[in-house]
Amino acid sequence: MRAQACLPLVSICMPIYNGGAYLEPAIRSVLEQGYANLELRIFDDCSTDGSWERLQQIGDARVILERNACNLGPEGNWNRALGAARGKYVKLFHQDDLLLPGCLAAQVDALERHPQAVLAFCRRDIIGPDGKKMLSRGAGLDDGLVALDAVARRCARQGTNIIGEPSAVLLRASSAAAAGRFDASIAYMVDLDYWLRLMAQGPAWYSDAALAAFRVSPGQWSAAIGKRQGRQFSLFLDRLAQGVLRGHGALVAYGKLRSHLNGVLRSILYRTL
16 A cells, blocks of 8 residues: 555546536546546536536545536636646546556656656547547657657648647646646647647657547537648647747648648548547
């Protein structure tokens, strides 16, 4: 027991709104991680589908429930969740995603072994509404530390967010405090914008093992804004061209073309669900 008590506290912060059928498996995937020192903090943004009532049935001391007094929207609830974390490490976890076995142990170990790293991210499986794996998405990197400029360039070459969705990322809380709040001024880029701001402080650790699963379904927020993916990513590349991608005009132009193609492919994918 003493050895377990020495493990760093991990805060899994879960902003939810109308979690529906995916809420319970998402929560179960966290509580069954096998990592001994965690808290699961759930922030309900005034759900109207009975999610809040179902949450009351959870009988686990690691789960802390909070309900917003009014609907804050995704950006507001993400920031409320992030600001409430108490752990040395923090994961913002989506209500319809899954943590795969061993995710927390692997990502905590990476950050403990590499104190200069501000976040850990991983390959993730893409699953459909029924939970079946559709494909696996990695960053195209070897396992290990990767710097901001390398990540930004690869994002441009791929025309997408290679770090991935929040459920696949574990943050160092001290770095998150220095980076500040999520900014959804370019909605589809809210997570990548934050990851790159974090990485201005230090490198990230990547694992090419699939440690999380991102669920795609027609009703999710990312599906709605994903229809504007190409334009949103192009706007974000313009922002990066003023900073980390300054002087990489050809790469920025290529990234815009690639992101447009990705947007078309994503629209086709969502139409098949």
